[in-house]
Amino acid sequence: MSTSVAVSVRPDPKIRVQRVNIWYGAFHALKDVTFDIPSRSITAMIGPSGCGKTSLLRCLNRMNDGIRGFRIEGEILLDGCSTLGGRDLTKLRKRVGLVFQRPNPFPLSVFENVAYGPRVHGEWSRSRLGEIVEPALCATALWDELKDRLEENALALSPEQQQRLCISRLLAVQPEVLLMDEPCSALDPVATARIEELMQELKQSYTIVIVTHNMQQASRASDYTGFMWLGELVELDATTTIFTRPAQKQTEGYVTGRFG
Amino acid sequence: MKRLIGIASWFFPSLTGLCCLLILAMVVIILGDIALHGVQRLSWEFVTAEPRVGMTEGGIFPAIFGTVLLVILMTIAVVPLGVATAIYLHEYARQQSKIVHLVRLALQNLAGVPSIVFGLFGLGFFVAFLGSGIDAVVFGGRLTYAQPCVLWASLTLAVLTLPTVVVATEEALRAVPRNYREAAYAMGATRWQVVRRVVLPQSVGGMLTGAILAISRGAGEVAPIMFTGAAYYLPYLPKKLNDQFMELGYHIYVMTTQSPDVEATKPILYSTVLVLLLVTFALNFTAIIIRSRIRRKLRST
Numbered sequence: 001m002s003t004s005v006a007v008s009v010r011p012d013p014k015i016r017v018q019r020v021n022i023w024y025g026a027f028h029a030l031k032d033v034t035f036d037i038p039s040r041s042i043t044a045m046i047g048p049s050g051c052g053k054t055s056l057l058r059c060l061n062r063m064n065d066g067i068r069g070f071r072i073e074g075e076i077l078l079d080g081c082s083t084l085g086g087r088d089l090t091k092l093r094k095r096v097g098l099v100f101q102r103p104n105p106f107p108l109s110v111f112e113n114v115a116y117g118p119r120v121h122g123e124w125s126r127s128r129l130g131e132i133v134e135p136a137l138c139a140t141a142l143w144d145e146l147k148d149r150l151e152e153n154a155l156a157l158s159p160e161q162q163q164r165l166c167i168s169r170l171l172a173v174q175p176e177v178l179l180m181d182e183p184c185s186a187l188d189p190v191a192t193a194r195i196e197e198l199m200q201e202l203k204q205s206y207t208i209v210i211v212t213h214n215m216q217q218a219s220r221a222s223d224y225t226g227f228m229w230l231g232e233l234v235e236l237d238a239t240t241t242i243f244t245r246p247a248q249k250q251t252e253g254y255v256t257g258r259f260g
Numbered sequence: 261m262k263r264l265i266g267i268a269s270w271f272f273p274s275l276t277g278l279c280c281l282l283i284l285a286m287v288v289i290i291l292g293d294i295a296l297h298g299v300q301r302l303s304w305e306f307v308t309a310e311p312r313v314g315m316t317e318g319g320i321f322p323a324i325f326g327t328v329l330l331v332i333l334m335t336i337a338v339v340p341l342g343v344a345t346a347i348y349l350h351e352y353a354r355q356q357s358k359i360v361h362l363v364r365l366a367l368q369n370l371a372g373v374p375s376i377v378f379g380l381f382g383l384g385f386f387v388a389f390l391g392s393g394i395d396a397v398v399f400g401g402r403l404t405y406a407q408p409c410v411l412w413a414s415l416t417l418a419v420l421t422l423p424t425v426v427v428a429t430e431e432a433l434r435a436v437p438r439n440y441r442e443a444a445y446a447m448g449a450t451r452w453q454v455v456r457r458v459v460l461p462q463s464v465g466g467m468l469t470g471a472i473l474a475i476s477r478g479a480g481e482v483a484p485i486m487f488t489g490a491a492y493y494l495p496y497l498p499k500k501l502n503d504q505f506m507e508l509g510y511h512i513y514v515m516t517t518q519s520p521d522v523e524a525t526k527p528i529l530y531s532t533v534l535v536l537l538l539v540t541f542a543l544n545f546t547a548i549i550i551r552s553r554i555r556r557k558l559r560s561t
Contacts, residue, residue: 063446068356093448100446104439106458116457120449166443173447 014039014177014207015060020074022055024067029055031231033074037177037224042199042208044222044239046215047254051228053211057179060209061096062089078177094121096177097170102186103162105154105169110137110146113154113165117173136172140164140198160191164198171202178202180210184217196221215255219243227251291537298534301527307535311493320532324539325497326410326490326505327479331543333414334421334478339471341418342425346467349426350433351455371423375483382416382488383408404502411501413489420484421474428473432466433459468551472544479540482509492518508536 013036022030030052037043045053058064059076062083076083083092105113114133115123123129133150137143142164146152154165163183170178180199184192199208199221212218218225219239226236227250235248246252309319345363353360391406398404405411436459444454482490490510498505512532515525 061446063442066445089445090448090450093446098442098446100439100443102439104437104443106440106443107462116444116449117447119457120444120447120453169443170447 012039013037014079015209016075016077016080017056017060018075018077020056020059020072020076022059022064022073023069023071025069029231030059033231033233035226035233035236037207037209039207040203040205041223042203042210042221043224043226043236044218045209045211045226045228046213046218047228049213052231053228054181056228057181057209057211058098060177060179061093061098063098065089090121094173095175096179097173097175099163099166099170099178099180099183101182103159103166105157105162105165107153107155109151110154110157110165111150114168114172117169121173132172136168137165139171139202140168141194142168158191160187160194163187163191163195167198167202175206177207177209180208182211182213185213192217215243215257227254229254294530294533294537297527297530299531301531302534306528306531310495320506320508320511320528320535322494322497323506323508323511323532324535326507327509327536327539328543329410329498329505330414330417330485330489330507331475331479333410334417335471335475337415338418338421338425338474338478339467342422342470342474343429343467345422346426346429346433347455347460350430351451351459367423367426370419371427375420375481376486378416378420378484379487381419382412382484386412386415387488407502408487408489408504409502410489410498410505413485413505413507416484416488417478417481420481421478424474424477425467425470428470429463429467432463432469435466436462465551465555468547468554472547472551475543475547476540479543480509480536482507482513485510486513508532508539512536 015037017033017035017037020030020033021028033052033056045056047053055064059072060083064070064072072084074084078092078095083096086092106116108116111129111133114136115129118129118132123132134143137146142161145161146157154162157165163186167178167183184195187195196217199210202208203223210218210222222239224236225239225242227234227242227246227248229250235242235246235251237247242251243255246255252258306319307324308321310322311320312318349360349363387406387408391412394405395401395403440458440462441454444458449457485507489504490507491504492514494504494506496503512529515529515532516522519525
């Protein structure tokens with residue numbers, strides 16, 4: 001029963017993950033994972049700790065590449081082009097950005113945090129940086145709160161503002177896909193609700209993949225949900241289906257809280 | 261058993277406290293002795309004049325000048341080299357590679373070499389080998405750099421203090437949280453961009469701490485400069501890189517062992533030691549101020 005289920009093709013897949021296996025040394029962390037991530041939607045990955053959901057997420061922009069003993073097989077296509085070959089991680093990561101579990105703004109000013117990405121990609125003119133920073137902060141509803149505090153150190157912000165700043169920082173490089181690794185786990189319920197609201201707005205223009213421990217969050221905030229268990233993708237379907245009538249027993253057990 | 265625990269519970273705290281007191285006492289005795297005796301001869305003339313009458317009269321200005329010059333040249337040489345080495349070791353090199361292992365081993369050994377050996381190394385490598393080479397190639401065999409001088413002495417000290425700077429810098433690099441690096445990588449920054457714009461600004465304080473430690477160490481060393489540039493007595497100040505120089509530590513050594521009348525130099529000796537301590541302190545203090553300035557600047561932007 002533990003064979004991975006290949007999920008039927010949905011219209012317009014942004015990313016296609018095909019028979020991906022990864023190892024950290026001898027540890028087989030992802031087993032034959034295959035699924036599509038539809039464009040301009042939110043796909044949530046749920047599952048118990050250590051099931052491989054974060055590993056999977058990090059494969060999508062190759063953040064695992066630097067890890068010793070890491071090995072990957074299979075194929076990941078972004079808009080139909082392979083992302084696993086090639087050494088130019090810069091281009092891939094510009095298109096596929098990652099939001100981390102803990103807010104991790106640089107210890108720089110708010111402005112410099114958002115301007116960091118464009119700078120890295122070769123934008124130096126201060127006025128043009130300003131033109132990028134403002135909409136990036138507007139997109140996360142930070143602009144009104146912080147427009148007079150752009151020179152303040154980002155570490156002085158609240159955790160929720162920091163996390164939204166991190167999202168702004170990512171938006172400033174104009175990515176196509178946003179990967180979010182438990183973006184709300186360090187936030188209180190109110191802040192979590194605001195981030196989720198923000199995600200609904202962002203999905204109008206971005207493809208979002210979110211990893212979460214929180215099943216309510218997955219059911220509230222996502223269009224598709226995948227359940228992972230011991231390195232396998234057990235099931236991935238429309239979120240309502242997963243939470244009301246999942247095809248697999250294991251999924252049902254997990255979403256109803258019987259194990260995991 | 262219970263009584264034993266009772267005894268131990270007051271015995272060990274007292275023992276450790278006693279050790280602390282002992283150290284405090286030693287520092288107080290040494291500094292107190294130097295300050296008490298040293299302050300008697302200390303005067304404006306003493307720090308601005310040249311030594312006279314077989315070093316029993318006059319001042320020690322050339323030695324102060326030489327010490328400061330030596331330490332500044334050493335810092336200029338050792339900080340870029342040490343920082344670059346640490347950045348390569350920590351940010352670029354594959355951690356399990358043989359070369360990195362060898363370099364680390366070499367640095368540890370370098371830190372354990374007695375300072376007199378550095379002096380001989382400086383004489384053999386810088387003065388005899390490098391100096392002669394430069395003279396032969398650039399100056400057509402005319403004696404210019406194949407002699408002990410301030411350049412070679414400061415480079416010898418730089419080699420001596422290199423492990424300090426590398427270790428301190430690596431420590432600072434290690435202290436930069438991983439999530440800053442990851443955040444930058446996740447936006448498509450290249451390794452150099454991560455180092456330049458995330459890691460270096462974060463670790464510059466630690467690097468300067470390395471520089472400060474190197475200065476403290478370098479300013480007090482005599483053995484490495486004995487053969488490589490320090491002079492017994494000079495009637496002029498060093499003006500070129502290949503001039504010899506007087507240095508406070510070496511001056512102290514000379515006065516205690518080589519002077520025609522050791523007894524007569526004693527008051528001056530004390531004052532010289534005091535000045536050496538003050539100069540070392542001043543150099544350190546300058547570096548600390550520079551560090552806090554840079555930190556403040558980084559925090560504000």
